[in-house]
Amino acid sequence: MASSHARIAGAYEHPGRHLPDTSHAAIHAESALGACADAGITLADVDGFFCSGDAPGFGALSLADYMGLKLSYVDVTEMGGSSPVAQVGHAAAAIAAGKCQIALITLGGKPRTGGSVAGAPRPGAPEYSFENVYGLTTPGGYALAARRHMHEYGTTSAQLAAVKVAASKHAKHNPNAFLQKEVTVDEVLASPMVSDPLHRLDCCVVTDGGGALIVVSPEVAKRLDRQSVALLGHGESPKLADNGRIDLTYTGARWSGPRAFEEAGVTHADIDYASIYDSFTITVVETIEDLGFCKKGQGGAYVADGALEAPDGALPFNTDGGGLCNNHPTNRGGITKVIEAVRQLRGEAHPAVQVADCEIALAHGTGGNLGNRMGSATLILGRE
């Protein structure tokens, strides 16, 4: 790998899933402290700060002031749930350009406790009066994609349910997981219909919480005692409504994935573990097709075969239980995807789901609305 590639030196997932007595800013700060401690640095060492639309108040300015950061570089990215995944790439670029050396990325919020939904379209958005006025909900938007995928490719509800089953088999080993009970395909199909064809158990959890990452230059990584993880490749892409010619059956991963693979110089066969953003079961099926782990339209059959189950499936995924079972802090969970990939590469996942000799991992974030106004970001990470 090229020596210029940045390293992830610290990763921390806030253990809270319902935090009514912790402020929104404090969730970011506690996550930041956790990631710094993991890396073996202090907040005083941080000179680059990255957050996104889940940050309270004036975004990075409010949080930097709250934490007392001394910064030479600031970035507020808004790509929905994919933001922190994209920001690992942004931090690496800033570090490579000499703009900062130790970058902190935080995410945090309190949707379980209640309050505003980060990034939700507001009346000023151009699309607001043409979409939201029809009762668009997040599950509703994903359900539109699921039904069209079913129509074009024969994908079934039982196939979608297999994604949840795999996540639940992993979550039962995670004491912090919001849902720790293993479920069956039948139980997913028997759960109440939220937005046809998506059942309640096709949807991710709603949790308070947060997470943070520390991204550093290779030189800084060498000075730290902690095992770091190399960023081998990064790709990102918005996928938009395409002047009304929207196609709901694919995601921005069809562009972000190839860019990340090309930069990393690896192939699909090299990927030992994959964190795949799982806001809904259909999100995973479309994403793994678009990333190229199976042919377009074959995602349903692929997951129904147990491919996603760790440690021995063809593509072990989301070994923390993912957004479907573990944690989807602040209604946008991208950072947890990177965190579990780091755990896998360090060999620190739960032994029951740790992939043996995990050398290369992929982490993918999906934000916004599936197939519509979405952000996609893909990272390929390597064991140091």
Place this chain on the structure above:
Amino acid sequence: MSEQLPTPEVVIDPDTREYWAGTTRGVITLQRCDDCNAVIWMPRAICPVCHKQSLSSFEASGKGTVYSWTRTAKGLAEYRDAGPYVLAYVELEEGPRVMTNLVGFDGDPEIGAAVTATFDAVGDDAALLRFTPA
């Protein structure tokens, strides 16, 4: 008719004034680029295909087909007490796929089903475009 569904307030701005005026007359007003001929959705001040700014308006037929749909059990905000309702994308005869509601269906709609426009007034200055079976 679809008076049972909510009619949330819309924002009328310089980009969308002509569209909303059309809805109050019961027509879908679309834009076409004078330069590349692209039919444009949603209304805006720039062609998203060739990026020119000379756009003309025309009236669409109001005919379309169902591209996808979902029945949401319980909505949010104005839709909180609306009961189950059908959110959909309809592909207009002129090309654009527009988000909308399907109303007046007996049982489940089908992808590909022919539909026709209907309009629910939002005050005096706008109406929401919805679709019923053709």
